[in-house]
Amino acid sequence: MPTPQPITRPQTDVAAELRSIALEMFAEHGYTGTSLQQIADAAGYSKSSVLYHFRSKEALFEEALAPSVAELEEFLDSIVEKATSGDSRAQFTADFVDLLLDHRLAAHIIINQGQTLSDIPTVDRARGLIDRIGESFMSGLPTTKQRIRLGVALAGAAYVMVASRPSATEIDDIDEVREALIDVVGELITPLSN
Amino acid sequence: MPTPQPITRPQTDVAAELRSIALEMFAEHGYTGTSLQQIADAAGYSKSSVLYHFRSKEALFEEALAPSVAELEEFLDSIVEKATSGDSRAQFTADFVDLLLDHRLAAHIIINQGQTLSDIPTVDRARGLIDRIGESFMSGLPTTKQRIRLGVALAGAAYVMVASRPSATEIDDIDEVREALIDVVGELITPLSN
DNA sequence: GCAGGCGCTGACCGATCGGTCAGAATAATC
DNA sequence: GATTATTCTGACCGATCGGTCAGCGCCTGC
Numbered sequence: 001m002p003t004p005q006p007i008t009r010p011q012t013d014v015a016a017e018l019r020s021i022a023l024e025m026f027a028e029h030g031y032t033g034t035s036l037q038q039i040a041d042a043a044g045y046s047k048s049s050v051l052y053h054f055r056s057k058e059a060l061f062e063e064a065l066a067p068s069v070a071e072l073e074e075f076l077d078s079i080v081e082k083a084t085s086g087d088s089r090a091q092f093t094a095d096f097v098d099l100l101l102d103h104r105l106a107a108h109i110i111i112n113q114g115q116t117l118s119d120i121p122t123v124d125r126a127r128g129l130i131d132r133i134g135e136s137f138m139s140g141l142p143t144t145k146q147r148i149r150l151g152v153a154l155a156g157a158a159y160v161m162v163a164s165r166p167s168a169t170e171i172d173d174i175d176e177v178r179e180a181l182i183d184v185v186g187e188l189i190t191p192l193s194n
Numbered sequence: 195m196p197t198p199q200p201i202t203r204p205q206t207d208v209a210a211e212l213r214s215i216a217l218e219m220f221a222e223h224g225y226t227g228t229s230l231q232q233i234a235d236a237a238g239y240s241k242s243s244v245l246y247h248f249r250s251k252e253a254l255f256e257e258a259l260a261p262s263v264a265e266l267e268e269f270l271d272s273i274v275e276k277a278t279s280g281d282s283r284a285q286f287t288a289d290f291v292d293l294l295l296d297h298r299l300a301a302h303i304i305i306n307q308g309q310t311l312s313d314i315p316t317v318d319r320a321r322g323l324i325d326r327i328g329e330s331f332m333s334g335l336p337t338t339k340q341r342i343r344l345g346v347a348l349a350g351a352a353y354v355m356v357a358s359r360p361s362a363t364e365i366d367d368i369d370e371v372r373e374a375l376i377d378v379v380g381e382l383i384t385p386l387s388n
Numbered sequence: 389g390c391a392g393g394c395g396c397t398g399a400c401c402g403a404t405c406g407g408t409c410a411g412a413a414t415a416a417t418c
Numbered sequence: 419g420a421t422t423a424t425t426c427t428g429a430c431c432g433a434t435c436g437g438t439c440a441g442c443g444c445c446t447g448c
Binding site for chain 2: 030176
């Protein structure tokens with residue numbers, strides 16, 4: 001007999017299911033381009049039911065994004081601890097690419113729709129975190145060239161992850177993508193002279 | 195007396211004005227996030243008036259995007275003529291960055307909202323053109339690594355141009371941006387071995 | 389059995405969406 | 419000045435938007 005969960009641990013967490021489906025649809029069709037009705041239909045519930053689990057569309061959006069943003073924040077804090085230990089640069093790049101890959105839907109949303117949705121707190125916070133990457137990683141005031149290299153690396157990586165050719169990334173070539181991304185991001189993010 | 199235009203050449207082309215305003219708003223708030231009412235208000239006309247000049251919202255969107263897409267197509271044709279003349283690589287990169295800068299709103303829309311709006315003919319055509327860049331520029335079948343480098347370059351550049359820090363790109367540092375973009379795009383797009 | 393809470397839903401709300409249409413206002417033609 | 423196009427607009431349309439609410443079914447604890 002499998003250990004029965006003593007406290008409430010619904011084997012099918014409806015809220016989590018909705019968050020997952022919503023995140024996917026927000027990434028694919030945009031926040032304004034996705035209606036609660038569409039999310040409800042995709043999940044097999046009624047619109048009212050979605051609004052029973054989440055106060056509003058914006059609340060659903062924020063909760064769907066929150067875990068990824070939290071992990072990004074955690075990642076940044078761990079980076080600051082290590083400071084700029086020099087040779088950990090390569091490790092940072094690999095970890096960062098893995099973070100992006102793990103949260104590619106959220107990353108895609110923040111990068112592509114970030115400016116549009118900057119009045120949503122979680123999105124705004126995420127954008128601030130991205131700025132922190134630049135500040136902490138590049139010594140002192142970043143030059144225009146450095147800012148552009150970082151921007152190209154972030155937006156480019158986010159785009160490639162979701163838009164990679166036809167549809168969803170196939171599992172068998174994800175390692176190839178990962179390797180190529182680490183390569184190109186590392187190249188862009190390494191602070192060159194000037 | 196300045197030469198009076200013999201045929202109708204309205205000194206203030208309302209349709210062009212609407213296209214311009216609409217393009218800006220579509221880029222900033224997304225296609226689905228921008229309503230005809232908002233465009234009309236921004237232009238100082240009524241919604242009915244906008245629909246007098248354009249058959250539909252989608253038609254306005256397509257016409258606002260069309261000139262940029264046409265110029266991209268022209269650019270690609272001129273590239274094919276030159277074939278791969280080798281040393282013109284640098285020239286290509288500079289021309290390409292200039293093209294992106296000249297049409298940065300349209301580029302931003304196509305890159306960021308392209309997959310969402312791929313059912314709109316002009317957008318779909320533009321995405322096809324972008325694919326052509328990859329095919330024509332990289333010899334034979336592009337490897338995963340090459341495709342990713344191109345994707346990063348395109349999406350990254352498009353992002354930087356519109357999202358470049360606070361708001362609209364200031365005129366005085368546009369040369370600096372241009373230079374940095376040419377540098378980074380050139381670096382990414384140059385087909386390395388493997 | 390039954391009371392009560394939880395998950396869920398349909399009906400409904402005001403607002404706004406893209407779009408139509410008849411007609412007012414303006415400009416051009418004779 | 420009268421006629422005719424050309425712009426432009428308010429009123430209106432059905433559909434959909436995000437969101438509210440009363441209540442239905444169902445499981446649980448007594």
